[in-house]
Amino acid sequence: GWTFLAGRQFGMHYALEFSRAYYSDDPNNLTATADWIGYGVNGLWYPWARDATFSPFVLLGAGHLYEYQGDGSEPASNYAMAGIGFTSHPWAAPVVLRVDLQAQHAFSGGYTDHILSLGITIPFGGEGD
Numbered sequence: 001g002w003t004f005l006a007g008r009q010f011g012m013h014y015a016l017e018f019s020r021a022y023y024s025d026d027p028n029n030l031t032a033t034a035d036w037i038g039y040g041v042n043g044l045w046y047p048w049a050r051d052a053t054f055s056p057f058v059l060l061g062a063g064h065l066y067e068y069q070g071d072g073s074e075p076a077s078n079y080a081m082a083g084i085g086f087t088s089h090p091w092a093a094p095v096v097l098r099v100d101l102q103a104q105h106a107f108s109g110g111y112t113d114h115i116l117s118l119g120i121t122i123p124f125g126g127e128g129d
Contacts (some may be wrong), residue, residue, distance in 0.1 A: 001021065001022050001023025001024060001036075001061065002021070002023075002030075003020070003021040003117060003119070004020045004021075004119075005017045005018070005019050005042075006018050006040075007044075007066045008052075012046065012050050013020075013046045013047075013049065013050075014043070014044065014045060015043070015044040015045070015061060015074055016041070016042070016043055016044075016064070017041070017044065018039075018042075019037040019038070019040045019042060019061070019063065020037075020038070020039055020122050021036070021039075021040070022035070022036070022037050023115070024033035024036070025036075035063055035067070035068040036066070036067055036068075037068070037077065038063050038064065038065045039063050039064050040061050040062060040063020040064070040068070040079070040081070041114075042059055042060065043059070043060050044057045044058070044059050045057060045058045045060075048070075049111070050064070052090075053081055053088060053089065053090055054086060054087075054088050054091040055087045055088070056085070056099075057085055057087070057088045058082075058084055059081070059082065059083040059084065059085060060082050061080070061081045061082075062071070062080050062081070063078070064071075064075050064076065064077070064078065064079070065106055067109075069107075072128065075108060075109070076108070076111055077106040077107055077108035077109055078106075078107050078108070079104050079105060079106045079107065080104075080105050080107075081097055081102050081103060081104040081105065082085060082102070083100050083101055083102030083115075084100065085098065085099050085101065085117075085120060086098075086105075087097055092100060094123070095121065095122055096119075096120065096121040096123065097111060097118075097119075097120060097121075098117070098119050099117065099118050099119075100116075101114070101115070101116050101117075101118050102115045102116075102117070103115075
């Protein structure tokens with residue numbers, strides 16, 4: 001799957017981001033759910049002041065999922081999620097490595113997915129206060 005995030009830092013300890021995500025299960029192995037599309041808003045808290053080399057964070061969010069199932073149905077559900085992760089910028093390139101692990105709970109289906117993400121962040125501007 002993939003996730004696109006757009007957000008803004010607020011000082012050294014907080015960030016707000018909006019997400020658009022897509023992920024899929026192999027429909028040959030699972031007879032029901034095949035694809036998910038989600039829209040959400042996430043809040044990040046950095047317990048220590050952000051550091052270029054290594055900055056752990058706690059992530060909380062909520063949003064809406066659209067499920068496209070193998071049987072042709074398309075149920076929708078609200079979700080809540082919590083996770084932990086870190087960012088790291090150990091090189092001179094203008095990109096930041098981001099890793100996070102989330103537990104995403106869909107309310108209408110009553111299930112929880114665990115999502116491990118690895119990606120890059122490209123900062124486009126200065127931090128807010």
